Amino acid sequence: MWKKVAIITIGSIFILSFVHLYFISQLEFDYEFENFFPIGDKDLTFYQTFREKFENDNDYLLIGFENEPDIFEYEFLQKVDSFSNALEASDHVVSLTTPTRLFNPVISPAGLFKLPVLHIDDPSRYPQDSSRIFKERKWVGSFFAEDGKALALVLKHTPLIQKPAADSLVQTVDRLAANYRLSPIFLAGKAKAQGVYINKMKTELAIFLSISLVLVTTFLILAYRSVWNVLVPLGVVILSVIWILGIMGIFNKPLDIMLVLLPSIMFVVAMSDVVHLLTKYIEELRQGLTRLEALKITLKEVGLATFLTSLTTAVGFLTLFTASIKPIREFGLYTAMGVFVAFILAFSLLPAILILIKKPPVVKHEKNRRRWLLFLMRSFNVVLKNYRLIFTLFLGIIIVALIGISRIEINTFLLDDIPRDDPLRKEFLFFDDKFGGYRPLEIAIEVKDSSKNVLDWEVLEELQKVENYLLEHYEAKNMLSPLQAVKSLNQALNGGLLAYFNLPDDQRLQKKIKKNLRYLKRSNADVKLFADDYKTSRFSGKIRDIGSKLSLERNATLNQFFQSDIDSTLVDLKITGTSLLIDKNNQYLTQNMIEGLGIAFLVIAVIVALLFRSLRMIVIALIPNIIPLMVVAAVMGYFGITLKLSTSIIFTIAFGIAVDDTIHFISKLKLELDKGKSLLYALKRTYLSTGKAIIITTLILAAGFLTLILSSFGGTYYTGLLVSLTLTLAVITDLTLLPALLLLFFKKRKT
Incomplete structure (x- = not known):
């Protein structure tokens, strides 16, 4: 038996x-990556709503190139531009922002004109272009490295990209870089890390x-x-x-x-x-x-x-x-x-x-x-x-x-589990060192006063306080917000002069800007800034990966700043994004x-x-x-x-x-x-x-x-x-x- x-x-x-x-x-x-967000957390619920209105802050691939003695070299810039043209036509690419195509808009009675930041086809203008870039500072730390030896491209890809598509995209980037003899190449983003x-x-x-x-x-x-x-x-x-x-x-x-x-x-x-x-x-x-x-x-x-x-x-x-x-x-x-x-x-x-x-x-x-x-x-x-x-x-x-x-500390970095000598970590740290970071920074903006929107001057003045704080305490780079958009519009209406990249105090100029809001969409990057009939918007940028301990401390201080220095009856500000959730x-x-x-x-x-x-x-x-x-x-x-x-x-x-x-x-x-x-x-x-x-x-x-x-x-x-x-x-x-x-x-x- x-x-x-x-x-x-x-x-x-x-x-x-x-x-x-x-x-x-x-x-x-x-x-x-999203599976590691805390289940049931109210900030996760908020971010999911925020993402539906705008976009996922992780749907980007940063691409970096170095060149010696500097990036202002005709052959190098031509290769970068050709690489950008080929990459932009590739699968899974929504948009590509490249330094070779950046421009300063100028609005005149005849319409909108785009003044190139770099005249890549005219090497004789390189000294003048580089001098203006580093004098204006507008693009330094975002697309141009401080030492002038590296530049970065920002590729926006299809939302929540899965591994097969991500692998295909990364392979395309590597293949095109090899075809145009661009080496070394540095990549950072979910599509690469995944x-x-x-x-x-x-x-x-x-x-x-x-x-x-x-x-x-x-x-x-x-x-x-x-x-x-x-x-x-x-x-x-x-x-x-x-x-x-x-x-x-x-x-x-x-x-x-x-x-x-x-x-x-x-x-x-x-x-x-x-x-x-x-x-x-x-x-x-x-x-x-x-x-x-x-x-x-x-x-x-x-x-x-x-x-x-x-x-x-x-x-x-x-x-x-x-x-x-x-x-x-x-x-x-x-x-x-x-x-x-x-x-x-x-x-x-x-x-x-x-x-x-x-x-x-x-x-x-x-x-x-x-x-x-x-x-x-x-x-x-x-x-x-x-x-x-x-x-x-x-x-x-x-x-x-x-x-x-x-003595135990609770702390983590986004790539904490990857050894320091690993090629992936070195590529991500390249953007930390050269371009102010790869870690997303997101702040949701909601106008509380029903009679106003994010483009009203009282709201923009409050946002200016926030921007000053982020620049000083977060060293934020590649920052986008309604404030940046309005400043760019003011500069465009005044011949593209750097002195006008600000919020004008003159009411006449304010009215002039409001009349030209049709030009407000930022043409250098396909980023959604406004929702709900301009009642909600966002601060979006990149910061260094400073670790969760310091990051949470900074966020706590920033929240205190919101409460003490920002008019909460006028505008509500809330830190959000994937970095916060991690x-x-x-x-x-x-x-x-x-x-x-x-x-x-x-x-x-x-x-x-x-x-x-x-x-x-x-x-x-x-x-x-x-x-x-x-x-x-x-x-x-x-x-x-x-x-x-x-x-x-x-x-x-x-x-x-x-x-x-x-x-x-x-x-x-x-x-x-x-x-x-x-x-x-x-x-x-x-x-x-x-x-x-x-x-x-x-x-x-x-x-x-x-x-x-x-x-x-x-x-x-x-x-x-x-x-x-x-x-x-x-x-x-x-x-x-x-x-x-x-x-x-x-x-x-x-x-």
Whole structure:
């Protein structure tokens, strides 16, 4: 009967596995910048409305070129102009603003005339043109670099462009630049970053899968030294990865920068389940039991503990669902599902295979067992003799950790996860250094007085205050607003003279400008400035990527300026845009992390309470798992590792996995105590019987996560490094502090 059940189980699992393989083939990679906006935030709702009226502030590609000794060279400017002509006719290009076609408008009774900023066909005028450009300053920092050795083009592409179209656009830009021998070329924008990120994700997924496979195989060979004992658990682990990826395919969930970690995590988590089951099974076979008897005892004694550890690990990941960021939520959800998939396969497929195959060779390894027993005996004796000292030492560690924790900063940059020497980051930093930044700045303008609009002089005077503030405190570049448009119109009505690029005080000139509003549309860039019959408008520009911490501080000061210096009865101003929304993620980090850990602590407390029905035991079980988190947080503080989107998940993941060792330890302790043993005897038996498994599984998990340090993404690197460190610290506390706490505070039972 058991063989029949085993055959049906194996057959069903393999049929389902082929279904999952089909859906894996449908999986795609995705890096949607907008997915990282905080869900449910009122500023997101506002921005979505703002975007419908105007445009997405991320639908731009910045293109930069350098030239020596400077850009005012005939051949170079001709190549840039030809490149611009060819690019403008390409797919996905809405408009292109290029320095070779910039002009100053002049309005006369005869109509509108466009005076070129650069006379690219007449090199004799280059000295005069360059002198005027840097004297007027109107285009410097936006299209012309301060040092005169670089220029920038602004390409507006189709809205919310997806990867295939983005890749095509970037390839077109690179190809045309090569055709016109324009090198080096610098690109910045979502269309560029999206392709690079996804290509990196694909490469790293392949690397992580390969390393994880090698790591698991190597461990199995070293641990069991048998073909069957390697191939069978390896098959279970691989199928666990296939199933969870297949489930993602079924739900049409693409792999993003977070979920690329999933296969590596599944390898080590599934391996942990398999090791516990197989090790106990082989141990029972060593006692001379039959396969079926050994399997029944294994499922009975290991099943509950492994289920509880799977539960705690899944809860650790599920707590990420409290985050306000969609990719983190989905990462937590699918990884938690994967943990249970691994548990189900380990306790269905593996027993079924063990029933059907011949009895695996059981090597006694007496010498190895004696070494482990001697090591654990010595360790336990050290703890027993020094448990008060151990408790005191950990109190000192807590104090040092609290100091380090106080030094943690919450901060992130738009390309924080990309190494400084990466070509993508260098290209983006080029625009930070040469053109005042690539980070969008958006401020929504809404006229409150029903009798006025954004072109009334009282409103424009208020906007002038805002512009002055942005220039002084934000160093904003490439700024567009109704104010800029009206100033340009005033200059155009006065022969294009720079002295008239301002708001005139003369009422006669004001009336003249109002009569010529038909020329108001900015001809040098296709940017929508007005909506709702001129009742709403925008300040739009670029600033340097100064980091979310400083940016949020500046935004808070700017909001105070709006309240104190701007007439709120006349005009309402609100900071918005994609940069603000990414920055706001950091405001949720601490809250999300505390909520997630709180839920995890609660679940662990419930499990311990069910086992021991003791509040004191709940505290004893939690402390050894909280201290490693505190130490890792202190490491972040002392070494300047900032808390950001990618590192905030470390604590909940690490806690959910690290607590598994504690669950195994106290579950075994409970079994010994239920036999009527004294605390000291039960603790010794628990220490000697679980110590090896706890150490080995921790080594597997830590090594598995440590492979992530090979990632070129900073967040993935620190996730691997810090989770591995947390797991290592957790096993140390479980084998030192946990027994010490039990000896000090647990209510002792008599024999």
